[in-house]
Amino acid sequence: MANLVQELNSLDFSVYIGGPLQAAVKAQHDASISQVNFIKEVGFTPAVPASGSGSTAVPATPAQLRYVDFNYQKSVPNPSYDPTVSGSKPFNESSVNLKVPFLTMLTIPALRIDEMTIDFNAKLNSVETQNVSSEFSGNASLSAKFWKVKFNASASYKKTSSSTSTTERTYTLGVHVKAVNDELPAGLSRILDMLEDSIAAV
Incomplete structure:
Protein backbone atom coordinates (compact mmCIF):
# COMPACT_ATOMS: atom_id res chain seq x y z
CA MET A 1 0.00 0.00 0.00
CA ALA A 2 1.28 3.46 -0.87
CA ASN A 3 2.69 5.56 1.97
CA LEU A 4 0.43 8.61 1.65
CA VAL A 5 2.02 10.52 4.54
CA GLN A 6 5.48 10.19 3.02
CA GLU A 7 4.16 11.24 -0.36
CA LEU A 8 2.53 14.36 1.11
CA ASN A 9 5.74 15.24 2.94
CA SER A 10 7.65 15.02 -0.35
CA LEU A 11 5.61 17.86 -1.88
CA ASP A 12 7.60 21.07 -2.31
CA PHE A 13 5.30 23.61 -0.66
CA SER A 14 7.88 26.35 -1.21
CA VAL A 15 6.99 26.14 -4.90
CA TYR A 16 3.22 25.94 -4.51
CA ILE A 17 3.00 28.65 -1.83
CA GLY A 18 6.17 30.68 -2.33
CA GLY A 19 5.84 30.88 -6.12
CA PRO A 20 2.61 32.92 -6.14
CA LEU A 21 3.91 35.11 -3.29
CA GLN A 22 7.09 35.90 -5.21
CA ALA A 23 5.00 36.70 -8.28
CA ALA A 24 2.88 39.10 -6.21
CA VAL A 25 5.97 40.84 -4.81
CA LYS A 26 7.39 41.23 -8.34
CA ALA A 27 4.06 42.58 -9.57
CA GLN A 28 4.05 45.17 -6.77
CA HIS A 29 7.63 46.15 -7.65
CA ASP A 30 6.77 46.49 -11.35
CA ALA A 31 3.76 48.65 -10.46
CA SER A 32 5.97 51.04 -8.45
CA ILE A 33 8.50 51.31 -11.28
CA SER A 34 5.63 51.90 -13.72
CA GLN A 35 4.45 54.82 -11.59
CA VAL A 36 7.90 56.40 -11.63
CA ASN A 37 8.24 55.96 -15.39
CA PHE A 38 4.77 57.41 -15.95
CA ILE A 39 5.66 60.58 -14.03
CA LYS A 40 8.97 60.97 -15.87
CA GLU A 41 7.64 60.32 -19.37
CA VAL A 42 4.29 62.10 -19.14
CA GLY A 43 4.88 64.90 -16.65
CA PHE A 44 8.28 66.14 -17.87
CA THR A 45 9.95 67.00 -21.14
CA PRO A 46 13.04 64.91 -21.91
CA ALA A 47 16.39 66.24 -20.74
CA VAL A 48 18.85 67.25 -23.45
CA PRO A 49 22.50 66.26 -22.82
CA ALA A 50 25.36 68.67 -23.42
CA SER A 51 26.86 68.67 -26.88
CA GLY A 52 29.86 70.19 -28.62
CA SER A 53 33.02 71.53 -27.03
CA GLY A 54 34.84 74.79 -26.63
CA SER A 55 33.07 77.93 -27.82
CA THR A 56 30.40 75.90 -29.61
CA ALA A 57 29.50 73.87 -26.53
CA VAL A 58 25.80 73.65 -25.76
CA PRO A 59 25.04 73.11 -22.08
CA ALA A 60 22.76 70.35 -20.97
CA THR A 61 19.10 71.15 -20.46
CA PRO A 62 17.47 69.41 -17.51
CA ALA A 63 14.02 67.92 -17.75
CA GLN A 64 11.30 70.56 -17.51
CA LEU A 65 7.83 70.26 -16.07
CA ARG A 66 5.28 69.82 -18.84
CA TYR A 67 2.46 72.38 -18.91
CA VAL A 68 -0.76 72.61 -20.86
CA ASP A 69 -1.72 76.08 -22.10
CA PHE A 70 -5.34 77.17 -22.40
CA ASN A 71 -6.40 80.39 -24.11
CA TYR A 72 -9.93 81.70 -23.64
CA GLN A 73 -11.89 84.91 -23.52
CA LYS A 74 -13.04 86.25 -20.18
CA SER A 75 -15.39 89.10 -19.36
CA VAL A 76 -13.92 91.49 -16.76
CA PRO A 77 -15.54 94.56 -15.23
CA ASN A 78 -14.80 97.80 -17.04
CA PRO A 79 -13.35 100.23 -14.47
CA SER A 80 -14.15 103.22 -16.68
CA GLY A 87 -21.39 103.32 -25.93
CA SER A 88 -19.74 102.64 -22.57
CA LYS A 89 -19.67 98.90 -21.79
CA PRO A 90 -19.86 97.45 -18.27
CA PHE A 91 -17.55 94.57 -19.22
CA ASN A 92 -14.50 94.21 -21.36
CA GLU A 93 -13.41 91.05 -23.16
CA SER A 94 -9.98 89.94 -22.02
CA SER A 95 -7.80 87.17 -23.45
CA VAL A 96 -6.60 84.84 -20.69
CA ASN A 97 -3.77 82.31 -20.85
CA LEU A 98 -3.95 79.48 -18.33
CA LYS A 99 -0.91 77.30 -17.63
CA VAL A 100 -1.71 73.98 -15.94
CA PRO A 101 0.88 71.31 -14.99
CA PHE A 102 0.07 68.20 -16.97
CA LEU A 103 0.44 65.89 -13.96
CA THR A 104 -2.39 67.61 -12.10
CA MET A 105 -4.81 66.68 -14.90
CA LEU A 106 -4.13 62.94 -14.90
CA THR A 107 -4.75 59.99 -12.63
CA ILE A 108 -1.35 58.71 -11.63
CA PRO A 109 -1.32 54.89 -11.51
CA ALA A 110 -0.75 53.61 -7.98
CA LEU A 111 -1.79 49.97 -7.98
CA ARG A 112 -1.33 48.06 -4.76
CA ILE A 113 -2.06 44.41 -3.96
CA ASP A 114 -4.61 44.67 -1.19
CA GLU A 115 -5.36 40.99 -0.64
CA MET A 116 -3.99 37.66 -1.81
CA THR A 117 -5.39 34.21 -1.08
CA ILE A 118 -3.65 30.96 -2.01
CA ASP A 119 -5.72 27.76 -2.01
CA PHE A 120 -3.70 24.56 -2.45
CA ASN A 121 -5.48 21.23 -2.21
CA ALA A 122 -3.77 17.86 -2.39
CA LYS A 123 -6.00 14.79 -2.63
CA LEU A 124 -4.54 11.27 -2.51
CA ASN A 125 -6.74 8.19 -2.76
CA SER A 126 -5.22 4.74 -2.36
CA VAL A 127 -7.28 1.65 -3.14
CA GLU A 128 -5.94 -1.89 -2.66
CA THR A 129 -7.91 -4.96 -3.75
CA GLN A 130 -7.02 -8.62 -3.29
CA ASN A 131 -8.73 -11.56 -4.97
CA VAL A 132 -8.33 -15.15 -3.68
CA SER A 133 -9.89 -18.15 -5.40
CA SER A 134 -9.50 -21.87 -4.65
CA GLU A 135 -10.53 -24.96 -6.54
CA PHE A 136 -10.65 -28.53 -5.27
CA SER A 137 -11.45 -31.64 -7.33
CA GLY A 138 -11.20 -35.36 -6.68
CA ASN A 139 -12.50 -38.78 -7.73
CA ALA A 140 -12.39 -42.29 -6.37
CA SER A 141 -13.31 -45.72 -7.65
CA LEU A 142 -13.75 -49.07 -5.87
CA SER A 143 -13.96 -52.48 -7.53
CA ALA A 144 -14.19 -55.94 -5.99
CA LYS A 145 -13.71 -59.26 -7.71
CA PHE A 146 -13.36 -62.54 -5.90
CA TRP A 147 -12.09 -61.20 -2.62
CA LYS A 148 -9.77 -58.82 -4.35
CA VAL A 149 -10.49 -55.19 -3.71
CA LYS A 150 -9.10 -52.46 -5.92
CA PHE A 151 -9.37 -48.83 -4.85
CA ASN A 152 -8.20 -45.87 -6.94
CA ALA A 153 -8.40 -42.20 -5.80
CA SER A 154 -7.07 -38.92 -7.06
CA ALA A 155 -7.41 -35.34 -5.84
CA SER A 156 -6.21 -31.89 -6.91
CA TYR A 157 -6.23 -28.49 -5.18
CA LYS A 158 -5.61 -25.14 -6.84
CA LYS A 159 -5.42 -21.68 -5.16
CA THR A 160 -5.06 -18.42 -7.05
CA SER A 161 -4.55 -14.96 -5.50
CA SER A 162 -4.01 -11.53 -7.00
CA SER A 163 -3.77 -8.04 -5.53
CA THR A 164 -4.04 -4.63 -7.13
CA SER A 165 -3.05 -1.28 -5.62
CA THR A 166 -4.13 2.02 -7.21
CA THR A 167 -3.25 5.55 -6.02
CA GLU A 168 -5.10 8.55 -7.41
CA ARG A 169 -3.42 11.96 -7.15
CA THR A 170 -5.23 15.27 -7.58
CA TYR A 171 -3.60 18.67 -7.02
CA THR A 172 -5.37 22.01 -7.39
CA LEU A 173 -3.89 25.48 -6.93
CA GLY A 174 -6.04 28.61 -6.84
CA VAL A 175 -4.65 32.13 -6.43
CA HIS A 176 -6.98 35.07 -5.78
CA VAL A 177 -5.46 38.55 -6.00
CA LYS A 178 -7.28 41.80 -5.25
CA ALA A 179 -5.56 44.98 -6.38
CA VAL A 180 -6.72 48.52 -5.62
CA ASN A 181 -5.65 51.96 -6.74
CA ASP A 182 -3.80 53.06 -3.62
CA GLU A 183 -3.54 56.57 -2.23
CA LEU A 184 -0.60 58.58 -3.47
CA PRO A 185 2.50 58.71 -1.26
CA ALA A 186 2.62 61.71 1.04
CA GLY A 187 5.59 63.27 -0.79
CA LEU A 188 4.00 62.96 -4.22
CA SER A 189 0.68 64.28 -2.92
CA ARG A 190 2.47 67.31 -1.46
CA ILE A 191 4.20 67.99 -4.78
CA LEU A 192 0.90 67.81 -6.67
CA ASP A 193 -0.64 70.27 -4.21
CA MET A 194 2.24 72.66 -4.87
CA LEU A 195 1.76 72.27 -8.62
CA GLU A 196 -1.92 73.07 -8.27
CA ASP A 197 -1.00 76.25 -6.42
CA SER A 198 1.24 77.22 -9.33
CA ILE A 199 -1.69 77.31 -11.77
CA ALA A 200 -1.96 80.91 -12.86
CA ALA A 201 -4.23 82.74 -15.23
CA VAL A 202 -2.54 85.63 -17.08
Missing part, protein backbone atom coordinates in the same frame (compact mmCIF):
# COMPACT_ATOMS: atom_id res chain seq x y z
CA TYR A 81 -17.74 102.21 -17.24
CA ASP A 82 -20.09 105.19 -17.11
CA PRO A 83 -23.76 104.47 -17.71
CA THR A 84 -24.31 108.10 -18.68
CA VAL A 85 -21.83 107.85 -21.53
CA SER A 86 -23.22 106.44 -24.74
